[in-house]
Amino acid sequence: MEELTLGIEVMDETHTEFLQCLARVKAASGSDFVEGFSALVEHTEAHFAMEEELMRSLGFYGLQEHHDEHETLLSEMRYFLQKARKLPPFGRSYIDDYAYEKFRRHIINIDSQLAMFLKTVETEKVYG
Ligand SMILES: [Fe+2]
Ligand SMILES: [Fe+2]
Numbered sequence: 001m002e003e004l005t006l007g008i009e010v011m012d013e014t015h016t017e018f019l020q021c022l023a024r025v026k027a028a029s030g031s032d033f034v035e036g037f038s039a040l041v042e043h044t045e046a047h048f049a050m051e052e053e054l055m056r057s058l059g060f061y062g063l064q065e066h067h068d069e070h071e072t073l074l075s076e077m078r079y080f081l082q083k084a085r086k087l088p089p090f091g092r093s094y095i096d097d098y099a100y101e102k103f104r105r106h107i108i109n110i111d112s113q114l115a116m117f118l119k120t121v122e123t124e125k126v127y128g
Contacts, residue, residue, distance in 0.1 A: 004107050006115035010054075014047045015107060022103075025095050037081050037091055040099075044074060055114060058121060062113055069110050073102060 005012055021043050025036035048070040055063040077094075084091020 004104065006107070006112060008115045008118050011051070011111060011115060014050065015103075015111075018043060018047060018103065019100075022095070022099055033088055034081070034084055034091070037084055037095065040095075041074075041077050041081055044077060048074060051111070051114065054118070058117070060114060060117055062110075062117075066110055066114060069106060073106060076102075 004015060006015075018040075021036070021040045025033065025040050028036040052063070052067055052070065054060070055066060060066070077099075080091045080094035084094075
């Protein structure tokens, strides 16, 4: 997962946890699948809330765009989780075929901007 490392510890740790959660859901079967999927949604809610709090507290210029993207990703996940409760294969296709790519793209295109901003803020604190 080298390519997804942003160099901001709290973000990288959260993203690693996400990938671990995702791996667990992929490996799960039966009722463990829906349970794991639900844990993945909860993890994502906390993950996004953490980034949004960071952005708000530092007055990040891209907050609105980033926030909107989080909302889109989360509502999609919640939709598939809801479907999976009645029809597990439906959620399975999201987990197996889409989730990783969606998050990879978010990290590369959107989280990377926030990481760059955080690094600038750090540099200014040190060299001000
Ligand atoms: Fe993130
Ligand atoms: Fe994000």
